[in-house]
Amino acid sequence: MTTLIEVDELAALLETPEPPVLLDVRWRLAGPPGIEDYRKGHLPGAVFVDLDRDLAAPPGPAGRHPLPDAEAFQRAMRAAGVSAGRPVVVYDDADSTAAARAWWVLRYFGHEQVRVLNGGYRAWTEAGRPVTDRTPTPEPGDFTARPGGLPMLDARGAAAVAERGVLLDARAAERYRGEVEPIDPVAGHIPGAVSAPTTANVGPDGRFLAPEELRERFTRLGVAPAAEVGAYCGSGVTAAHEVLALELAGFPAALYVGSWSNWVSDPANPVATGEN
Structure with missing residues (x-):
């Protein structure tokens, strides 16, 4: 599948x-x-x-x-x-x-x-497919949530990936550089992280680029089959998009769920600005 x-x-x-x-x-x-x-x-x-x-x-x-x-x-x-x-x-x-x-x-x-x-x-x-405004009443499911199905990073793990692998910052480039920060209290990025806005993962129609195009994009950013790869954003939402795009490209990656909003909650964590 x-x-x-x-x-x-x-x-x-x-x-x-x-x-x-x-x-x-x-x-x-x-x-x-x-x-x-x-x-x-x-x-x-x-x-x-x-x-x-x-x-x-x-x-x-x-x-x-x-x-x-x-x-x-x-x-x-x-x-x-x-x-x-x-x-x-x-x-x-x-x-x-x-x-x-x-x-x-x-x-x-x-x-x-x-x-x-x-x-x-x-x-x-x-595509002309039908839509409805009727709200269904689904039969209750039996899903059992068992953590650990995909790799996840905390702040320490993200810092380690930035040092020894490739940590991708999925936010807009100006937020990465620290020029603006509309949401979180501190502007900038995790030292060693690479700017990789998720907007470049899709075309104008919102569809993902072809796997070979995504592979070429991430390769230019330093991702390689043997590299340890992680992704973060502002709060862990767009970074999941980055992880999905990486999977389409054939590169497994870990998600820093807390992302920048968690990173800057600890004043001991270093902050970088400008280009990488």
Whole structure:
């Protein structure tokens, strides 16, 4: 099973007797919550999952979007109809930023059959596929959350990867350089990290670049098959997108879930600015 799924394949699977569980993960860092978009229209059978509530624990020193507690995540996924033996497809508006977070957390907690709709809701509607405003009532799932399905970094681990491997900073380049910081209290980046904005992982239509293009991009940034690779962002959301893109390119990578918001919560952690 591949990590991505295209519109036509998903449409065909939704017509089968045992369709995948479909999760709508539309989310905005600022502006109206994703549930409002969901209520206006969503893929038939899709259940809304709230990134802030279901895919993260409350913000604090661990970061703005720390990893959810296993029991709480299990409860949320069961309520959405997620079961261990049933495939899951996640989608957001278009570029898979929020969907990648759902993909990563589900995989981290042990679900092995998770795919991301390439191009998201936009690709679905542009293909003329049907949408609905009806909210389904899914049968409760039996998913059991077991941590450790994907590699994860803490602050010390991220610093080690920056020193001996390749630590990618998924934020906008100006935030990496420390020229602006619209959210966190300190501007800059983890010393030794390499700027790699996630916006370069997708095309104008929000779909991921081809694997060979992603492989070429990450190779230019210093990633190699034998290298230890990690990724971080502001709060662990867009960095999951980076990890997904790296997987598409054939490079396994660890996610620093706490990311910059956790790093700067400890004044002892060093901060770098400017180009790498």
